[in-house]
Amino acid sequence: MGAVAHTPMVDLRADFPVLEREINGHPLVYLDSAATSQKPRQVIETMERFYSYSYGTVHRGVYELGREATELFEGARERIAAFLGWPSDCSIFTRNATEAINLVAYAWGRSNVGAGDEVLITEMEHHSNIVPWQLLCEETGARLRYLSVSEGCELSLDELDSVLAEGRVKLVAVAHVSNVLGTINPVGEIAQRARAAGAVSVVDGAQAVPQMPVDLGAIDADFYAWTGHKALGPATGMLHGRRELLKEMRPFLGGGHMISRVEREHSTWNELPWKFEAGTNAIAEAIGLGAAIDYLASVGMDRVREHERELAAYALERLPAVEGITLYGPESVDRRGGVIPFTIEGMHPHDIAELCDREAVCVRAGHHCAQPLMRLLGVGATARASFHVYNRREDVDRLVDALGKAREVFEL
């Protein structure tokens, strides 16, 4: 068995109240952070404090509460943008990553993609980075194309080059980290090659921002979308965009706050980023996300990444002991995030998850909102274990034990 180098891992479990819970008489083991992460006290308390003592609407109140709310809200935006290395005025609060991608598909796509053009995505995308482009292509007559996923679960830059060289691609959309396979894609390289070919790049960073250092300035994509609820924060997302593009784009949603002046027949738009933030924001969520980013920054994203890498390595070392198991995803933990998809012969993933739950081990089962990828893997569904800073090696041991008990129930 290959030895895993044991460097000290972070131990932040005391910050997460949910881990005090027992389910079915067992201490909770939460292994579904790729779907949504648990929240540290610091985030919960920040939001509670805001709702309790500082709640008001932003950008409008001339009274103290309004001023405080605005400062907290815009302060959160500034810290989040700085954390990721992108200008604050080009960092837009959205409902989630899905809405951020839809914003690009509507506000940029509808004006810039037409019949005969191509939108290039990949076979490892989440439905949120497939369906908005299907809708765009159906409406405009553009063609949706897919970059293939290799047997090693990676994308090919050569294939990207050859598709781009045909000269019809207007937009390339790709996941930074696959939510199913864990593959870390070379998004900086992809964005650069897309730009050289005259195409705009959109990166779905929903699985990347929570678990690894992300420098948006270095990646230099045209658009980068992610969501807070996977990053220890509440359910609010962000879209970071290139200023020139955001300035030219039509608004996404119309309404209050996104306007400069409203006439009877037409309107003019607010400045960036508010041009894309129609209506009252999810203010407490934005402030909560600021607290989540402060928390991650205090841990250090290098340490978070190392922690995820260690747990993935430990899981890849331990799980093959389960009879009948098949693991998916890149072999090297240097090229994958903390996501381990697996199947067990003779047991459907739903039943695996149900029986793990008896042992208070939460794993996801299903298609993970990536049905085209599931078909490619030749399975209808997989089980999936994913990690965050509150997980430890014992959680992997508990998973292995739960899988052994599940096999007993199924008399395998």
Place this chain on the structure above:
Amino acid sequence: MDALYRDYILEHYKNPRNFGELDPHDLDWHDHNPLCGDELGVHIVVEDGRVKDLRFHGQGCAISQAAASITSDELIGMPLSEVPGLDAEWVIDQLGIDISPTRRKCALLGLKVMRGATTGDASWPE
């Protein structure tokens, strides 16, 4: 014995009755569970207004495969006119286990496709 994965449920899962295809067939239907992507199809041969023979195919969890297997046994020989009267309660009675809300569609997918084939009704059994 496990309360959900009872011996007969696992037995139906591992050795489903009437699993496969029928060619030629008179009726067919295909559907999936949007929650998990599991798929199920059915072929039916009709004679004198009754289900003469039936085969189902596809993949799913123990609950969905066992439910489809048990439902298929009940449907063979049944007059087509009786199929629309079968509902969710009937399936869950046949299964003889408690079904949580998250597993309800697993249990009902079999009847859904079999009812779809015989009546054209594409809705989930209630």
